[in-house]
Amino acid sequence: MQLNLPNSLTLARIVMIPIFGLVFFLPVEWAGLVAALVFGLAAVTDWLDGYLARRWEQTSAFGAFLDPVADKLMVAVALVALVAVNPSPWFAFAAAVIIGREIAVSALREWMAELGKRATVAVSMIGKFKTAAQMIAIVMLLYGEPVLGLPTSILGLLLLYIAAGLTLWSMIIYLRAAWVVLEGSPREPGGES
The missing domain is CATH 1.20.1280 (Monooxygenase)
Structure with a gap:
């Protein structure tokens, strides 16, 4: 596995998943805003890691595997959390x-x-x-x-x-x-x- 910036961004997105879950369910006024910011940041890194990998010719089998996994996990966790409160x-x-x-x-x-x-x-x-x-x-x-x-x-x-x-x-x-x-x-x- 080559740890380049695109792969690092994908790994960062995976790290954001438990942070998102923790923040979303905090009993504080600002939880929705911060959860939206964390999810938004994850969405931006989703676009950015693919763009950089193609632009810098740093595509890899590891990135091709991990990127969609990170995306689907983040979306699934967010949707399940939203259904829990709605x-x-x-x-x-x-x-x-x-x-x-x-x-x-x-x-x-x-x-x-x-x-x-x-x-x-x-x-x-x-x-x-x-x-x-x-x-x-x-x-x-x-x-x-x-x-x-x-x-x-x-x-x-x-x-x-x-x-x-x-x-x-x-x-x-x-x-x-x-x-x-x-x-x-x-x-x-x-x-x-």
Whole structure:
């Protein structure tokens, strides 16, 4: 493992996860603001580590593995924390769609990589829009206070529903792209669970 700046930023994002969880549940007035700042910083490092790795030609197998893991962990922890304090069925549904898709698409990409077909399920533009929508939504929901008279909680919830819709759309695109391989690959004995 080469510890360069992009990989260091990814590791820093993983370190932010328990810090985020601790801050979010602190019984203090400023918890929402600081949790939103920590999550926002993690979102910025998500973009920055990939940009720097490509720009400085410091991409690595370790970074390619760890970066999506860090992203999915941070989003899952934030969504579960938000559902814990906003236990509405629709909020929980949107969170479950987003988390479930992340797990399903990650498994699909891993399996396709084993078959040498990872490019078939490469990140799409819809996936990038989905990521941007969910990151902004989560920051707004974490902060929760009006900004310039705008109700960030309501806007964040609407954006989360949009992100959930884009999540389903992008998953359908990935599954359709992989369907030819999924349909034609032989099943291994005992491979079903």
